[in-house]
Amino acid sequence: MSRVNTVLGPIPPEALGIVAVHEHIGYGMPGSELDTKWWESPEQRYAETVPKLRAFHEYGGGTFVDVTGICNGRDVDYYRSLSAKTGVHIVACTGFVGGDTALPHFARASVAYLAEHFVHEITVGIGDTGSRAGVIKVGVSRGGRMTELDKRIYRAAARAACGTGVPILTHLAIDAENAVAIFHEEGLPLDRVLFGHADDGVNAEKTRDTWIAEQGGRVGFDTFGYETELEDPPFWARPRKERLDHFLRFIGKGHLDKALASADANCSPLGWPGVKGHTVNYIFEDLIPDLRAAGVDESTITTLFVDNPADFLTIRA
Numbered sequence: 546m547s548r549v550n551t552v553l554g555p556i557p558p559e560a561l562g563i564v565a566v567h568e569h570i571g572y573g574m575p576g577s578e579l580d581t582k583w584w585e586s587p588e589q590r591y592a593e594t595v596p597k598l599r600a601f602h603e604y605g606g607g608t609f610v611d612v613t614g615i616c617n618g619r620d621v622d623y624y625r626s627l628s629a630k631t632g633v634h635i636v637a638c639t640g641f642v643g644g645d646t647a648l649p650h651f652a653r654a655s656v657a658y659l660a661e662h663f664v665h666e667i668t669v670g671i672g673d674t675g676s677r678a679g680v681i682k683v684g685v686s687r688g689g690r691m692t693e694l695d696k697r698i699y700r701a702a703a704r705a706a707c708g709t710g711v712p713i714l715t716h717l718a719i720d721a722e723n724a725v726a727i728f729h730e731e732g733l734p735l736d737r738v739l740f741g742h743a744d745d746g747v748n749a750e751k752t753r754d755t756w757i758a759e760q761g762g763r764v765g766f767d768t769f770g771y772e773t774e775l776e777d778p779p780f781w782a783r784p785r786k787e788r789l790d791h792f793l794r795f796i797g798k799g800h801l802d803k804a805l806a807s808a809d810a811n812c813s814p815l816g817w818p819g820v821k822g823h824t825v826n827y828i829f830e831d832l833i834p835d836l837r838a839a840g841v842d843e844s845t846i847t848t849l850f851v852d853n854p855a856d857f858l859t860i861r862a
């Protein structure tokens with residue numbers, strides 16, 4: 546039976562509904578949990594997060610993919626509770642946002658160790674939570690080029706993806722030639738990889754989105770909503786129309802089947818204030834209306850938010 550791993554157990558891909566494919570319940574840099582300035586009670590975290598997920602559900606959202614990574618505040622018991630309370634399917638990840646957010650214990654590990662760890666979290670579970678990871682997160686460290694550690698993590702992820710059928714999602718799609726070479730060497734079909742953040746304000750120019758799609762990779766326009774129009778925009782913000790036009794150009798070039806979109810928002814940021822005024826519900830409140838206003842039809846919207854993510858997330862036998 547086809548299935549997708551969610552924190553409350555495997556579900557058939559048809560049950561995913563509308564998917565937010567690159568999001569965060571709470572994201573922070575490793576060590577932020579040690580900084581007392583940012584400590585929050587469980588009540589505060591629920592109060593910040595539950596209304597956003599309830600609104601997501603009310604808008605028609607089905608599935609929230611949390612790609613927070615092992616060292617960035619991933620908290621699977623909390624996700625299980627949130628999913629049960631709100632009715633939103635939550636997919637958790639194994640892997641790391643990038644080599645530069647892997648703590649020394651993992652940063653010193655071999656490809657074999659990392660691959661085995663990812664496979665365990667996918668097939669047995671994440672710790673004793675009983676939840677299996679549904680996607681593998683990897684990424685490019687700051688600096689614009691893949692580091693030796695990034696490459697080790699990509700290779701381990703490729704082996705785990707080949708061994709389990711779970712897909713890979715990347716933080717940044719720059720230096721994609723090196724990533725593609727590793728996936729080829731490991732025998733991983735590129736449609737099992739979603740190359741993310743092709744649209745952000747810092748990296749869009751440097752990202753070969755069309756080339757990635759031509760190689761067979763999927764491309765994530767997944768920082769929708771981080772706009773220069775925000776009250777206090779982050780450094781990766783981009784003018785709203787510029788990002789939308791970029792996305793429309795990409796799907797207009799015949800790459801609709803390779804395109805995925807998301808908001809990369811934080812429900813409850815860890816160790817930083819987050820970006821005010823931006824939530825996962827940007828997808829419903831702004832993005833889908835903008836797509837409709839630009840003449841995108843309903844079947845294309847369904848392809849983008851239902852069919853493509855279901856095809857990507859389904860564990861390939």
Ligand SMILES: [Zn+2]
Nearest residue numbers: 567568612809
């Ligand atoms: Zn993210």
